[in-house]
Amino acid sequence: MAPITDPNTLANHHSVVTEYTTIDVALDFKASSVSGDATLKLKVLKDGVGEVVLDTSYLDIKCVAIDGKETTWKLDDRKEPYGSALRITLTNKPKAGDSIDVMISYSTTEKCTALQWMTPDQTSNKKHPYMFSQCQAIHARSLYPCQDTPAVKSPFTISIRSPLPVVASGLSTGSKKFQAGTPGTLVYTFQQDIPIPSYLFAVASGDIASASIGPRSMVYAGPEELLKCKTELEGDTEKFIQIAEKLVYPYPWTTYSVLILPPSFPYGGMENPNITFATPTIISGDKSNVDVIAHELAHSWSGNLVSNGSWEHFWLNEGWTVYIERRIQAALHGPQYFDFSSIIGWKAFRESVELFGADHEFTKLIVDLKDKDPDDAFSSIPYEKGFNFLYYLDRLVGREKWDKFIPHYFKKFHQKSLTSFDFKDTLLEYFSSDAEAAAALKTVDWEEKFYGPGLPPKPDFDTTLVDVCYLLADCWKSIETTQFEPKPSDIADWGSGQLVVFLEAITDFEKPLTPAVVEKMKDAYKFLDSENAEILSRFLTVALKAKDEKLYARTAEALGQWGRMKFVRPLFRLLNDCDRELAVATFKKNDNFYHPICREAVRKDLKL
Template sequence: MIVLMISLMQYALAYELDVNTFSNYLDVQNRHLHLEWLLNMDKKYINSTSSYRFQVVGRSINKITLDIYKLNIYSTYLQNGLSLSHTIDNPYEDSDQGSRLNIQLDKTYYKGQYIELSIKYSIDSKSRSISFMTKEQTSTKTMPYIFSQCEDANCRALAPLQDTPTVKQTYTATVIFKDTEAADVFMSADESKEEFQVLYRPKDQAGFTWKYKYFIQKVPIPSYLIAIVAGNIKKVPTSTGGRTFLVSEPDKTEAYTAELKDMEQFMQAIEQYIGPYTWGTYTLVIQPASFPIGGMENPLLTFANPTIMTGTGSGLDVTIHEMAHSWFGNTITCVNWANMWINEGFTVFLERKASLFHYQIPDEIKLNAIIGNTSMYQDMLGFGLDSNFSSLHPDTTGLNPDDSFSKIPYEKGYQFLAYLESIVGEADFKQMLRAYLVQYKYQSIDQQEFQNFLLRYLYEKQVDDFSTKRYKILENWNKWVYSPGLPPVILDFSTPKLAEAYDYTTAYITADGQQPTKWQNYFTFLHSQKQVFLEDLFKQAQNNLLKINVINQMDKDLKLTEEKDFELKFRWFRAILTAGDKTRFTQISDFLGSVGRGKMVYPVYRALNQLDHDFAVKTFKNHEAFYHPIAKNNIKNILGLKENIIQ
C-alpha cells in the first residue's frame, strides 16, 4: 500500500523527448515571440523579423539551436544590436524534417537568465507552411490569398522556432500589407482594439495603401498553433451570443452563416459536458478548396475546408471536433507527436459526447465510431499491421512526423478512452476529465502522465472498487498504447442501422445490374449510414464483387457521381476505381482538381494509381499548382514521384 501511495502521489515526471525537433529545448525555452511580417502576396514573399525572449532552463548555455525549413536567414542579433554568428546544418540530410539553425551567443548564460534576440529572414513560395494563392485561385478572383498550416512540425517553415509541442509561448505580431492585396488579415490571436492603421501612401504608387494590424496571444501556445490568413475576406457573427464568428470570402458569407447558425449551440453542448470555454471568442475560417485538411484548431481562428459546408449541415461534425480542441490539444497538449492521441483521441471523445448531447441521435454516434474504425484499419493496412505507425506511439525519428499521420490517434485513441470510461464509469470519468483539465491547463504532457493522473484521481476520490479498476486499467494499457495493429479490446458499436446499410449493399450486388426493390431507402438513411454503405461498397470492390453493371445501375438510381457532398463522393469514386471502372475518369479528374482535402483526395489517388498509374500522374500534374505543399508532398508519395529533398 505504501508503494502504491508513493506512485499515485508522484506529480513531477521527466516527459518523453521530442525526436522531431533540432532545438536545444531541454536547455533553453522561448517564453515570448514577436513577429513582424511585411506581406508581398503578389510576389509570394514575406519579409520577416522574429524576436524572442528565451529563458535558460538547463545549467548553462552558450548557443541556441532552432528548427527551420527553407527559410532565408539573413542575420541574428541581440536586442542591444550586437550581431551573433550563426550556421545551418542538416542532421538528417536525406529527410524532409528541415534544418538546424545554430546561433552562437556572446557569452555563457545560466539557469533562470533571459536572452532576448532577433532574426531577420524571409519566407517564399518554397515554404510548406504558407500557401500562396493567386487571385485566380480564389472564389472572388479579386485579390491573392495566403493561409498557413503548421501542424505537425511545419511551423519551422514560418519562422525559426523550437518547433515542438513541448514548448509553449505567448506571441504578438505586426502584419503589414497592401490594401490591394488583402481586404483583411487574421491570426490565431486577439486583434488590437484599433482599426486598420494606414502607414503611408507612396507618391509614385498611388494605387495602394500600406496598412498594418497588430495581434496578441496572451495564452502560451505551441508553435504549431501560430496561424495567419489574408486575402479578400471578411468577418461576420454567426449568432447573437457574441462568441462565434465566421471568416470567409465575401461571396460565400451568406450561405455559410446560414449553415453555421448553430455554432453557439455547439459550443454550449461541449461546455455542458466538459466545462466553460476559456479562450474568449471563437472564429471559424472557411478556407479555399485547396486547404489540405478538414479542419485545424488554431486558437481563436479555426481553419476548415469548404467540403464541410454541404448545404445540409451533414459536415458540421468537423466544426464540433475543432471546437473541442479548445479543451484537448490547445489547453492540454501532447508533449510530442508520438503522443498525438493525447490531442486527437480526447478530442474525438469530446466531439462525440457533445454531438450526442446536441443531436440526440445515439445511432449516429455509433455509426461514426464504426466509420472511424474502418478508416483506422485501412490506415493500419497501409502502414502494415506490425508497423509501429499503427500503434498509438509511432516512432518518427529522422522523419517528418507528417509521415505517420493517420486516423489511428483519432480512432484508436477514442476507443481507448471509451474503454477506460467503461471501467471507471461514465459519471466518474466525466469528472476525472474536468479535473484533468484543471490540473494540466496550458501544459504539455505524455501518456504516462495521463495514466498517473487517472489512477491518482480515482484513488484520492475513493471510487468504488478502486483496486479492481486499477488492475483493469493497467492490464492492457501498454498494449493499447505501444502495440501495433487493432486495439487489444474490441468495443461493440453495433446498431440496427448498421445492418440496414449492409443489407442495402447486398441488395444491389445480388440484383446484378437491375434496380433492387427498396432502392429508395437510401434517401431516408442517416448521413453516417450512407457512408457505411459506401465503405461496404469499397470492401465489395476489393473482393471483386462489385461489377460495372451494378455501378451503372447505382449511379442511375442514386446520382452518386453528381453528389455534392464530398464525404460521400470520394467514397463512391474510391469504390468504383477499385472495381476497375474507367468510364468516369473525367469526373474523377475534375473532382481531384476541385478539392485539396487529404482525407478525400489521397484515397482516390491511391485507387486511381492502382488502376491506371499514367492517368493518375497526368491528373496530378494537371492540378499540381492547386494543391497545398503538404498535400502535394503526400500525393507524390502515393504516386511514387517523391525524390529525396536536400534542405
C-alpha cells in the same frame, strides 16, 4: 513531470525555453514571401548556456540581435526532414533564471512548406491572391525561427502588414494604416495571451469577409461564399461550445470563429486558436458535415490547452478530441450517434491499419518518430485508436466516474504539454482512492495499449442506425442473382451519414461490383449530383474499385476540385491502380493547386 523528449526538433529547449513570441512581418504577394522580425523572449534554464539553437527550414536569415545588440550566428547544414539548426552565440554566458530577447530578421523562401500562395485564378472569385498557413506538424520552422516543438508554449503578439484582410490565431486588436510601407497596406494586429505551441501559429490573408454565426463566433470566407457558409454554421456552433463546456470546463479563448478556406486546404480543419481553418467541403448545403466544427472546437481544450508533448504522443491530442466530438454529437442528436460516428471511424481506422500493415510502427498508440517525418505517420490511427482506448477506459471505470475525471485531467494539464506516461500516472492517481475503479484499472495491459500494433478488440457498438444501411448493401451484393430493383425511395429518408455507411459497406465487398451495376447505382441514387464530398468521394471509390472506366474522368475532375487529403490521397491511389497515366497526368495538371503538404504526400503515394 519528466522533461519531454522530442526527436523532431533541433532546438535546445531543455537549456533555454521560449516565454513570449512577437511576430512583426509583412506579406509580399508578388514575391510569395513573408519578411520581418521574430522576437523570442527566452528563459535560461541552466547556468553557462553558450548558445541558443532554434529550428528553421528554408528561411533566409538576415541578422540576429540579443537584447538589441547584433550577435554572431550560423545555420547548420540541412538535416532532412527537420531543416537547419540556427545557432546563436551567447557571449555573456547567462545564468539560470535570466531572460534574454532574441530578435531574428528573416524572410521565407519559395521552398516554405507552411504557406500556400494562391494566384487570383486559383481563388473562387478570381479577383485577388490568397495566402494561408498550415504549421502542424513541423512546418512552423519554415514560417519563422522558433523552438518548433509542442513541448514549448508561449503567448504571442502578432503584427502583419498586408494589402488584403488578415486573420490570425489570436484576438484582433485592430488594424490601422501603415505609414512607412507600400501605399494601401494595412497593419493587422492580434494578441494571444494563452500560451500556445508553434504549430498553432496561423495566418491567412486574402479577399475575406465575415459574418456572425453566434454570440461569440464569426465565420470568415470569400464574399461570394459568405452567406452560404453563415447559413450552414449558425446555430450549431454555439450549441457545440455549450455542450463541451458542460463536459470539460468553460471555454477560455473568448471567441471561437471559423475561416472557410479555398478548396486546396489539405485537412478537414485545423484547430488554430480562436479561428479554426476549415475545408470548404464541410459546406454541403444540408448541415451534414458541420460536426467537423464540433471536432475542431473540441481541440480548444484537447490539443490547444492540453497538448501532446511530442508528435510521438499525437493520440493525446486527437483521441481526446474525437471522444469529446462524439460526446457532443450524442448530446445534440441522441446517444446512438456516438456509436454511429464510432462505426464510421472504425472503418477508417481499419483501412489505415491495412494500408500501413498490421505490424507497422505507425499503427501503435505511441509511435517512434526518431529520424522520421511526423507527416508520414499521419492517418486516422491516432484519432481512432486514441478514441477507442479512451472509450475502453470510460467503460472500464463507468461513465459517471469517467465524467468526473475529464475536467480533472484538463485542469491538471491546463496550458501544459504532456506525454502518455503523464496521462497514465494521472489516471491511476485520480482513481487510487476508489477501490472498485482502481481494481478495474489494474487489468489494463499498458504495454499492449501503448505499444501493441494493429487493431484492438472492436467495441460492441450500437448498430441501430447502420443496420438498414447494411441491409441495402446486401441487396446490391446479390443484385445480379436476385429480383432487386433499385429506386430513389431506397435512400429517400436517410441522412448523409447513413449514405456514407452504405457506400463504405459496398467498398468492403470481397468481390467489387461490376461497372454495369455501378452505372445502375449512379442512375438510381444520383450520387454524382451530390454537393457533399463525403458522399461523392465514397461513390467514386466504389466506381474505381469496380474499374468503371466511365467514371475515371469524373474522378479526375473531383481531384482538381478538392485538396483535402482525406479524399485526395485514397482516390489517387485507386485511380493509379486503374489508369496510372491518367492519375499522373491529373496530379501534374493540379500540382500548383495542392498545398505543399498534400502535394508531397500524393507524390509519395504515386511513387513519383
